[in-house]
Amino acid sequence: MLVIYTITRDEIWDILEGYDKNRITVGSLGSHSALDISDGAKDEGFRTVVVCQKGRERPYLKYRRIIDECIVLDKFSMIVQEDVQRRLRDQNTIFVPHRAFSTYVPYDDIEGKFAIPIFGNRFILRAEERGVERNQYYLLERAGIRQPKRFKSPSEIDRLAIVKVQEAKRKIERAFFTATDERDFWEKAKERIAKGVVKEEEVNRAVIEEFVLGTYFNFNYFYSPLRGEVEFMGIDRRLQTNLYDFITLPARQQLEVEVVLQNIEIGHMGATIRESMLEQVFEIGERFVEATKKEYPPGIIGPFALQGAVTKEQEIVIFDVSPRVPGSPVIGTTSPYTKYAYGVQMSVGRRIAKEIKEGAETGRLKELVT
Secondary structure: OOOOOOOOHHHHHHHHHOOOOOOOEEEEEOOOOHHHHHHHHHHOOOEEEEEEEOOOOHHHHHOOOOOOEEEEEOOHHHHHOHHHHHHHHHOOEEEOOEHHHHHHOOHHHHHHOOOOOEEOOOOOHHHHOOOOOOOHHHHHHHHOOOOOOEEOOHHHOOOOEEEEEEOOOOOOOEEEEEEOOHHHHHHHHHHHHHOOOOOHHHHOOOEEEEOOOOEEEEEEEEEEOOOOEEEEEEEEEEEEEEHHHHOOOOHHHHHHOOOOOOEEEEEEEEEOOOHHHHHHHHHHHHHHHHHHHHHOOOOOOEEEEEEEEEOOOOOEEEEEEEOOEOOOOOHHHHOHHHHHHHOOOOOHHHHHHHHHHHHHHHOOHHHHEO
C-alpha cells in the first residue's frame, strides 16, 4: 500500500517560528495572479519573490517596482526541490497559492513536499478537482447552496445542458459546449474530438449540468481568521474566447461561419449587483466558509470565489468554486464594495498582505498558514 507523506500544520508552524517576522517576503508562482499578489504586498511594505518557468518570466522582470526577485526554473514543478525551498525559507517567505500553482505542481507535492508556510489552506486546493470525493460540489451541498442539476450520463439530458470537458492541450482550461439531448451531445463531442479540442477519455469524464439561464457573476470573498469575518470583495465577469467574439457577429454571419465554439477565459471586467441582492451574496459566502471549517479544518483562509448566475427569479445558483486566489485583478480598480468597507478600493493581493501584516504585528501568523 502506497503511503503518501503529508506535511503537518505543526511542522509549518515550526518553520514559521524560525522566521524574522519583521522581514517577511510574500511569494507566488509566476502565472495567474502573481502580479496582483505582488502589487498588494508592495502596497503593505513587503518584499516579494516570484517563482517563474523559463520562457514565461518576462512579465515579472518587466514590473520590477513590485517584483524584488524572480527565481527562474526549467519547470514550475521544480519549486518543490530542496534548494528552491531553501531560498524561499531563507527569505522568510509566506507563499500565496493560486490556480496555476495547483495546476503545475502536483497536489501530493503541495501537501507532502512543499515545506513553505502557505497563506491559506493547502489541503482544500484539491477540492477544486471534480473527480475527488469531497470536491467543490460536495462542499456546496454541505453549505446548502443552490447548484445546477447534474446529469450522470448524456442519456439523462432532458433540457438545455452545458458540458464541461478538460481541454486536450491545456490542463488549466476546460472546453465547454451545450447540448439539448444525448444525440446532440455526441455530435458536438465527436466534432471536438476530431478537431483535437478534447480527448475521448475526457469526454467520458465530462461534467454535464443544466444550463442555468441568468446573468453570470463571480462573487469574490475573503475570510479573515483574525477578525472571524467573511468579507465580500466584489464581482467580476469573465471575457471568454472565442464565444464572446462570435456572439458579437451579426446573426447572418454567425450562420455562415463554421467554427467550434469554446469558452476560454481570457480576461475580466468588473460588475456590481443590485443592493437588494447583497443579503443573498453575504449569506452564501458565510455558508460556504462554515462548510469548509467542518470538512477541511481549519477551513478557508483568505480569498475564494463562488462563480454562478442570478436567475430572473433573483435566485443565485453557484456552479464553480475557487478555493484560493480567484485571479480577478480587476477587483482592485472596479469594486465599490471594498471602498465601502475600507474607504479605499482594495485588491485581493493587498487584502492578503493586510492580513499577513496584521498577523505578524499581533503574533497570530500561525492562524493564517498551513
